[in-house]
Amino acid sequence: MKKAFAFAFIATTVLAGGAYARDLPKTSAKTDFSIVYTDPTDYSENKLTVPVEYADPTPEMVQKAQAELHQQPVLQKELRADDVELGNVVGIDKAGDGSEIVYVR
Numbered sequence: 001m002k003k004a005f006a007f008a009f010i011a012t013t014v015l016a017g018g019a020y021a022r023d024l025p026k027t028s029a030k031t032d033f034s035i036v037y038t039d040p041t042d043y044s045e046n047k048l049t050v051p052v053e054y055a056d057p058t059p060e061m062v063q064k065a066q067a068e069l070h071q072q073p074v075l076q077k078e079l080r081a082d083d084v085e086l087g088n089v090v091g092i093d094k095a096g097d098g099s100e101i102v103y104v105r
Helices: 002-023 045-049 059-070 073-081
Strands: 033-037 089-094 100-104
16 A cells, blocks of 8 residues: 555656746756747747837847847857757846846747
């Protein structure tokens, strides 16, 4: 009986942990950044956290973000590893804790 209970507890914990992990924003411990997608068809809770200027960026903002990204080869490599097309980066901002937020369309 104890083995069955232990197995049920572990299975529940693993399944619940997997569901929780899918809901977290994608982050990387290597360069300390997070990716925020600004897709207008995305109706998730994360859509509410996208600042207006990144949801509809000007060409100048995109150009500035691309120039900043070009100067950070480590960030480029890690974004590619996360399957981000670098040409879709529309903004890079600093979070309050010093990490970077990469806005991707």
